[in-house]
Amino acid sequence: MPELPEVETVRRGLKKYFANEKIQQVKLLYPKLLVTDEKQFLKRVTGSIVTRIDRRGKFLLIRLDNQSTIVSHLRMEGRYSVEESDQAPHKHTEAIFQLVNGNQVFYDDTRKFGRMQLVKTGDEAKAVKSIGSMGPEPTEQTLTSTYFFNRLQKSKKAVKAWLLDQNNLAGIGNIYADEVLWLSRISPLRPANEINSTEADNLRENIISELAFAIKNGGSTVHSFIDPAGESGHMQDKLHVYGRVGQSCERDGEKLIKIKLAQRGTTYCQKCQK
Ligand SMILES: [Zn+2]
Known part of the structure; x- marks a missing residue:
């Protein structure tokens, strides 16, 4: 999607x-x-x-x-x-x-x-x-760290599911939820309200920068996405976990695993994502 x-x-x-x-x-x-x-x-x-x-x-x-x-x-x-x-x-x-x-x-x-x-x-x-009912756009100005942390505190949902909920913040789907959690070393299974403020700040920064980086790369073509000029995005070559189940984590060589969470395939590293 x-x-x-x-x-x-x-x-x-x-x-x-x-x-x-x-x-x-x-x-x-x-x-x-x-x-x-x-x-x-x-x-x-x-x-x-x-x-x-x-x-x-x-x-x-x-x-x-x-x-x-x-x-x-x-x-x-x-x-x-x-x-x-x-x-x-x-x-x-x-x-x-x-x-x-x-x-x-x-x-x-x-x-x-x-x-x-x-x-x-x-x-x-x-x-x-x-x-x-949509949450803020994930930019430095619109997604404030106070809002982000407070909103996480209000939910017991797994953080992966929390990120997919457009009422919390706008724009994240399955690909970038997996990516930002890996970048932040957070397990997708962690309840949202158990994420501390330092982790929340780090996650927020990664969301903002990763989405901006993906835009710069024209998005990913994981789902046969092609832009109106007929050109494909390059972001699929820059993903760390999404679509890489069974491959080694770039950080520690651990084999990436895939689980089902909130009805969605979720790929992550059990070693470095806590
Ligand atoms: Zn790892």
């Missing part, structure tokens, strides 16, 4: 090719993609100009010049691409935005889990429940 760095990479790609362009026509090949009414969606989006592409957590917010925003969540396998005017739909293309400049923006989804919702700009938090 694309996590914050992957969605941010999509945002930057879309900003280059989709922002400031006028949408001539919309084709919905899989209308169930929409959470909102199809007719209303087509009416509002056709003929509009994309003014900006924002992101909140793992949601893309495609801003239109008529006070409407397309809220897009890629879920498991959603993917945007920019195509030439004569490109036919791919096997799993669900929506096509034909631009006045001749390009087409495709939304493809092999698993059909991704969703789009049209909302009034500024109403995202009201209209989309999971945006309304």
Whole structure:
């Protein structure tokens, strides 16, 4: 599933090719993609100009010049691409935005889990429940160490599960949860409220820096993620534990193990993650 760095990479790609362009026509090949009414969606989006592409957590917010925003969540396998005017739909293309400049923006989804919702700009938090309840973005300014430590103290959940909960903080999924816990030498099984303030500060720093590093590397292609320019991210080559079960820990040579935690595969080192 694309996590914050992957969605941010999509945002930057879309900003280059989709922002400031006028949408001539919309084709919905899989209308169930929409959470909102199809007719209303087509009416509002056709003929509009994309003014900006924002992101909140793992949601893309495609801003239109008529006070409407397309809220897009890629879920498991959603993917945007920019195509030439004569490109036919791919096997799993669900929506096509034909631009006045001749390009087409495709939304493809092999698993059909991704969703789009049209909302009034500024109403995202009201209209989309999971945006309304979402925790802060993982940056130096928005994720304060006081908030982070206090919030950890309130939960007895395993810290891995706590990190995946978007109400605590935005953007982390399975890949980066495993990575930041390894970087912080914390076992994914530790109850959140048993993490002391020094460990919490260290974990917070690792979250902020690791996500920024992943964005710099264009995200990872672990789940066949490709950015709109057709280029792949490089982050998958820089992961320490995710997808490396059975290999040696870079720190101490211990064999990395994989367990199931909160219904998700979790890879970690039993020796250095306490
Ligand atoms: Zn280790």
